Amino acid sequence: MRTPLGKVRNHGAGAAGTGHFIAQRSTAIALAVLAPWFVVNSALSLKGGNYLGAIDFLTQPLNAVGVILLVLIAFYHMWLGMQEVILDYIHRPFTKVLLLLLNTFGLIAFGAGAVFAVLMVNFGA
Template sequence: MSAPGMDRSNLRTPLKDVTGLGSAKSGTHHFIVQRVTGVALVLLTIWIVGFVLALVHAGDYAHAREMLRHPFAAAWLIAFVVIGFWHAQLGLQVVIEDYVHARWLEIASQLAVKFVCAGAALAGVIAIVRVYIGQ
């Protein structure tokens, strides 16, 4: 006999209700990487703004190209492009996970975002390298 008002059909604990709904391990890593790339982008953006202002005052195309051929400038530009697209992919991944509910569409969207971000980052790196080596 059960006590009045007690529903014996659901005796699951709160822990049992959430078990199997996802790992609590990868979310923390994703959170930390997103924050680290965000901080790196803030610092790199400060440098980029200064660099672009210097390019505006460079005068002519040849001088601007020489500024881009400096190893320090090329390395920081490559870091900016790679980290920027990595950060974008991480952010879009969270948006897709939160708002796309059809599993096939979520997977397709995640793959599309990863390929587009990787391709755009690769194109940016190739462009910077081509300017750096003088082609």
């Protein structure tokens, strides 16, 4: 949303594209490890399980740290990706800004909730 007047008036782009590109690729590389790890690990650990099985899974330190990292990095990657989708398809200024804000706030809220949930399972309430 930072658009200096010089850039708005046909003097070039926001010049934030390279940062976006690098962030999307570096999170992708991290997720190429974290996502398959979580899918296979959780499928094998949680099959046919119940509430206690899920708690056992989430209270193993490696799993807890892995899930927190997965949520943080995946949500950042999703934030960038959905931003790109919104900018590609939504052109009405009000709707566009509304969806961009919803993307940001929604992911921060769900991300904070998910990380706090892992901590709560581990350290009790």
